[in-house]
Amino acid sequence: MAETNQGMDVGYVAKLACIDLTDEEKTLFQGQLDQVLQYVEQLNELDVGDVEPTAHAIPVYNVLRKDELGESLDHNAVMANAPSSANGHVRVPKIIDQ
């Protein structure tokens, strides 16, 4: 893992995460997160080549249910939360330029 921490580009990753950062935030987070990444380098001490990864603490596999019609949330109550809506739909800015 030593080769991985060539420094994260906070500005680039923030863009991937869809968060606009100010220049002050970029500088601050860069320093703080470099420190955190340096700290987690300690995992390199361990040889975990043959170890199975744990995704969930309790083994639960493929929980299925019957495909039956059930009760849904109240449409009006859900739509009331939308910042902008019309005719029972959420309104968003235009996605495709014509």
Next chain:
Amino acid sequence: MSELNTKTISELAEKLAASECTSVDIVNDVLTAIDARDAKIGAYLTIDRESALEQAKAADAARAEGRKHPLLGIPVAIKDLLNVKGQPCTCSSKILEGYTAPYDATVIAKLREAGAVLLGRVNMDEFAMGSSTENAALGKTSNPWNLDHVPGGSSGGSAACVAADEAICSLGSDTGGSIRQPAAFCGCVGLKPTYGRVSRYGLTAFASSLDQIGPITKTVKDSAILLETLCGLDAKDSSSIDMEVPRFSAALGADTSLAGMKLGLPKEYFVDGMDPEIEKSVRDAVEHCKSLGAEIVDVSLPNAKYAIAVYYIIATAEASANLARFDGIRYGMRLDGKDPAELYGKTRAAGFGSEVKRRIILGTYVLSSGYYDAYYLKAQKVRTLIRNDFTEAFKQCDAILAPVTPTAAYRKGEKTADPLKMYLDDILTTPINLAGNCALSLPCGFTSKGMPIGLQIIGDAFKEETILNVGHAYEQTTEWHTMKPEI
């Protein structure tokens, strides 16, 4: 003033059964305490006065008709990341401004079914990311034992309101210690159930492989009463386990013998930098358990020291995915843009606080192409080693005794400038979430400056009964839990 707010669930259940008070009396006393103290404590974000009194009236009427439940008519404070139908659910974040929950979380539905009174919602670190409740966008919470000190976090409001007798009990959530650590800082009893015990439907997800909802109470008995009400399989949460739920409280009687009980003491848990006063109190508690008949055995958790590194990779990775839903489209705050991408970027910039942004960025990075194996996969493998340590340890003992935190509650502002320093405080609580076990935090002393100290009793998966029994025996033979802060 009758001060019913200072009582426990089990004391009030007896009084209610004997018609010595009504639920309306209890709610009135709690509301009076909130009015008198919460300006100082800052535990509550919203208080549902009228609704609470209506629910109390309904509980009194149900009791008159013969209904029985230990929580019937008992007011409960709710951490503000649980959906309560018709109420806000802010997660102490600006990004959920204006959101009204259209449904009840499963634990809320269970509380309603039991007849508990939903009193209001309490403060927390934004999206449960923090250990001091200082990362809260909507309120400031103080430790009832010293108002200049933090209450712990992220369930800081849940612990502070119980410690200040502004609630009888509360619900919190624990992803890396967020129930146990504030309970320890405020001198309450906090329990993180085994992963899968309690449905998370309606809990705003932080790190889905770690999150659990649990009770914060004044006694171990109360913890058992609340826990047995919350547990059980739920079709709406596929990680909940189909397993019989024991009546935890029924097993807690007058017998305080720990004869036949093997309690493990992990040497790695007395870490460098631990406050000597904490170490002394915990070692005294171990001796006390020995005097009750327990056999103390040395156990080893050699990989526990990697827990922080593993936790802050796994938790942030999962958070970066879970918090993608806060995008300004379907609910909450929206800052408009010329296209969706601009809208997302602006909304999330304005809506999230610094710690949430940091963790989303870190989580996005460790999951990104080229870094996934080196960080995320590696962390999942070390997680296996941490789990295996506990599996081995529980071959030798019934439960493990340990501190909850390396230090007691600290002054506000002391660690806010250095996120890594704050993260390192979670060293004794995160291994339990990574392993998926259960653990109880209960008062076992005070520092010379008068701040509470917590004892952690760690159990194997689905052994809540064991840790509650040990905790109850300890509590029945000590006085720490009876101490109250002067506010």
